[in-house]
Amino acid sequence: MVTRARAGISKPNPRYANVAVAPAISLIPTTTRAALRDPNWSATMQEEFNALIDNNIWDLVPRLSGANVITGKWVFRHKLHGDGTLERYKARWVARGFSQRPGVDYDETFSPVVKPTTIRTVLTLASSRGWPTPRDQFQHFAAVVTKLRFVASRSDASLFIYNTGDDVALILLYVDDILLTSGGGRDEIKAA
Structure with missing residues (x-):
């Protein structure tokens, strides 16, 4: 050889x-x-x-006894x-x-993590059915929330705002993370 x-x-x-x-x-x-x-x-x-x-x-706070x-x-x-x-x-x-001690220092925690097997399964389904995948997720996501009457912010493309009456909802999309918050508000939030 x-x-x-x-x-x-x-x-x-x-x-x-x-x-x-x-x-x-x-x-x-x-x-x-x-x-x-x-x-x-x-x-x-x-x-x-x-x-x-x-x-x-x-935030720095005074230490409580015990x-x-x-x-x-x-x-x-x-x-x-x-x-x-x-x-x-x-x-x-x-x-x-x-x-930390459960029930003493905290009551519950939740941090969702996707299992690799689930990722492979979803990607296999998307590929076999011709569905869009993560590389164009932002455009797809923006289209969906726009249909739900969210307005894209002009100052930050990752922020979507929903206003109706006293109800406000904000969605932040960053790469593969989504933050959603909502509540009643007195003033309308502008999509600036």
């Missing part, structure tokens, strides 16, 4: 092509203290913290380009929700 090596054919792995010239990558820290000592990780942590503050992720305070931790990783070079440092602050 003639192999590439015997035939003198060499195909270097592109992941390792720039190893000699690539700048040194800071190792993933094992502690928060180690991350804070490294300027690359420290800057990334500050960006994450600023994003959490800017998005009003939490309250179970949910702590968090930093999770670090490298994001790499397809060729193996560093794209960016990634630091995320995550809550340790496993320390």
Whole structure:
């Protein structure tokens, strides 16, 4: 058998092509203290913290006596380009929700997650019947809600507004996430 090596054919792995010239990558820290000592990780942590503050992720409140305070931790990783070079440092602050007690810290939670088997089944049905699939879901969704008398916002294509009498409904569509809220309102919301 003639192999590439015997035939003198060499195909270097592109992941390792720039190893000699690539700048040194800071190792993933094992502690928060180690991350804070490294300027690359420290800057990334500050960006994450600023994003959490800017998005009003939490409110600081006085600690109640006997309250179970949910702590968090930093999770670090490298994001790499397809060729193996560093794209960016990634630091995320995550809550340790496993320390919550049902009936004490929360009553119920619900986070719908689609099972891979369900995705394959739906895509198979769509393909076999010629139905539209996720790549054109936005146009299809917009057409459907427009028929239901929602109006597309002129300032944000992802926002759809429904007004009738005192009732208002808002739908936000972002990639594959939908947020729906509704209620009675005194003023009409304009689709600006």
